[in-house]
Amino acid sequence: MDPRRCPRCTFSLVPQPVGGGEIDFCPRCRGTFLELGEHGALLGRLGDFRQWAQTGAARLAGDSRVRCPLGHGRMQAWRVNVADGGTVEVDTCATCHGLWLDAHEAVQLKRAGGPPPVPLMPRFGPDLTLNEPPPGQEKTGVGWYLFQLFTAMPVEVHNPKRGAALVCLALVGACVVAFALELSLIASDGPEALRRYAVVPTELLAGRNLHSMVTYMFLHGGVVHLLGNLWFLWTFGDNVEDRVGRGRFLALYLACGIAAVVLEAALTQSPDATIVGASGAIAGLMGAYLGLFPRAHLYQVFLFIRWRLPVWFYLGGWLALNAALGVATLNGSMGGAAVAWWAHVGGFLAGLAWALLLGRRFKDGAELARARGVG
Numbered sequence: 001m002d003p004r005r006c007p008r009c010t011f012s013l014v015p016q017p018v019g020g021g022e023i024d025f026c027p028r029c030r031g032t033f034l035e036l037g038e039h040g041a042l043l044g045r046l047g048d049f050r051q052w053a054q055t056g057a058a059r060l061a062g063d064s065r066v067r068c069p070l071g072h073g074r075m076q077a078w079r080v081n082v083a084d085g086g087t088v089e090v091d092t093c094a095t096c097h098g099l100w101l102d103a104h105e106a107v108q109l110k111r112a113g114g115p116p117p118v119p120l121m122p123r124f125g126p127d128l129t130l131n132e133p134p135p136g137q138e139k140t141g142v143g144w145y146l147f148q149l150f151t152a153m154p155v156e157v158h159n160p161k162r163g164a165a166l167v168c169l170a171l172v173g174a175c176v177v178a179f180a181l182e183l184s185l186i187a188s189d190g191p192e193a194l195r196r197y198a199v200v201p202t203e204l205l206a207g208r209n210l211h212s213m214v215t216y217m218f219l220h221g222g223v224v225h226l227l228g229n230l231w232f233l234w235t236f237g238d239n240v241e242d243r244v245g246r247g248r249f250l251a252l253y254l255a256c257g258i259a260a261v262v263l264e265a266a267l268t269q270s271p272d273a274t275i276v277g278a279s280g281a282i283a284g285l286m287g288a289y290l291g292l293f294p295r296a297h298l299y300q301v302f303l304f305i306r307w308r309l310p311v312w313f314y315l316g317g318w319l320a321l322n323a324a325l326g327v328a329t330l331n332g333s334m335g336g337a338a339v340a341w342w343a344h345v346g347g348f349l350a351g352l353a354w355a356l357l358l359g360r361r362f363k364d365g366a367e368l369a370r371a372r373g374v375g
Contacts, residue, residue, distance in 0.1 A: 006031055007066035007075075007091075007100060009159060009293065024069065029159075030103035033069050036096065061089065065297070065308075066100060068093040075100060139299065148301040153231050156239075157297040157308060165238035167246045171253065172230050175278055178218035179226050194219065198274035201265035217257045219276035229278045236289040237282070243292050252354060256284020256347040263346030269329055280343035284351030290315045291355025319348055 004013040006026035013024035013033060024033040064075040072095040079087040091100040139155050148155060185193050197215040204212065220226040241249040260280025265271075289296070289311065296311040326341035 004033070004069040007069055007295065008102070009295070013069060032101045032103075034099045034101070036098065058087075058090075064089075064091040064100075066091050066295075068096065068098060069100070070096050070098060072096055144299070145301065145306055148299065148306065149304070151231075152301070153228070154235060154298040154300050154314060156235060157299060159239050159293060159296050161238055161242035163242065165234075165241045167250050167253075168234060168237040168241050171237070171278075172233060175218055175220070175226060175230060175233075179220050179223075182219050194276070195274055198276045199261050199265065200274055201268050201271040204261070204265050205271075213258045213261055214254065216261060216276050217254075217278045217281050220278070221276055225277060229282055233278065233282045233285065237285045239293060239296075240285050240288050244288075252284060252288060252351065253281050255354075256287075256350045257281030259350040260284065260340075260343040260347030264340045264343035267326070267330065267342045268340070269332070275340050275343065277340070277343075280340065280347035283344045283347035284354075286315055286318070287348040287351030287353075288355040289351075291352050315348075319345065322348075 004024055005011065006013055006029060008031050009026065009029045011026055011028045013026055015022050016025045023035075026032070058078045058080040061077040061079045064077040066075055067073060068075050070093070072093050075091040075093045075098075078090050078092055080090050081087055092098070093100075139157075144155060147153070182194065196209070197212055198219055199212045199216040200209070203209045220229065237249070237253075240252070244252065257278070257280050260283060261275060264275060264280070268275075294312060298309050298311055298314050300307050300309055300314060322341050322344040325339070326345055329341060
């Protein structure tokens with residue numbers, strides 16, 4: 001039987017014995033699902049959300065963005081009043097009367113009840129606790145809005161990771177160091193010196209300079225190109241590494257980069273141009289992210305409005321745009337393309353296929369919890 005899945009990050013929920021009963025806990029994002037009869041024992045007089053509207057403790061805000069782990073569709077969002085005059089959004093199911101708590105919501109609900117106090121949520125281990133906020137909070141505020149307004153970069157809504165993404169950090173560092181060496185090489189020997197390390201389709205298809213299929217991933221066409229790629233690498237790469245492990249992550253990165261440049265070399269209309277950049281490999285991480293975290297969301301500023309978009313909508317639109325621009329290069333309507341659109345498409349499809357075919361083989365939340373001695 002397929003285990004109950006976390007509505008936030010799709011990991012398996014782990015049954016946890018609490019006070020003679022049992023609750024379902026996500027060891028990755030630390031969210032909790034409480035079935036009818038369980039939330040009262042843990043949340044005191046705030047537990048019965050069916051009485052919230054009558055008592056004035058909360059108001060119904062509409063449909064939630066998360067789905068019931070028991071398969072009852074979208075949950076309902078309630079705005080619960082807290083002691084400091086604010087509100088906290090809690091998700092409930094109108095069918096089974098289950099209640100979903102994100103990790104930080106347990107802390108806020110503790111303050112909401114007033115006397116008699118609502119008890120703290122229980123601890124499940126040294127680093128798995130429901131009464132502490134998760135390591136990655138939603139990135140809101142004026143600063144994040146302005147950053148997105150002026151850069152057009154996506155920002156994750158809520159997708160915490162369990163530990164440091166060391167390989168992803170190493171790749172970021174390697175790209176920065178390689179860019180510094182690239183500038184030094186150009187200054188001493190001129191731009192043509194890069195052709196030894198960049199992919200040139202005619203050379204590659206002739207079986208020469210095969211090493212360039214790896215080295216090209218660490219070269220970039222300028223500071224803007226570098227910084228944009230590094231943002232996408234960190235945004236999508238850290239969670240993929242967290243899910244699949246460091247060795248698989250590095251192999252995936254390199255494999256997608258190779259698949260990307262092979263497709264670009266086969267379809268490019270400028271076979272003597274040099275191809276540089278990590279975007280093909282990063283596109284593979286984006287495809288893998290979609291396959292591994294299909295319920296994730298991203299913030300994107302468009303027309304001065306900050307939208308919260310499902311990851312499938314954002315990445316699907318990104319893929320469609322790149323494919324359309326790639327087709328335009330084939331029929332000559334764009335002339336010589338300065339961007340390797342087909343590398344983006346090839347890398348993305350390789351990463352997505354990899355995640356869909358192999359994603360369920362990776363450890364999920366239940367296996368990780370057992371490995372830590374939880375549950």
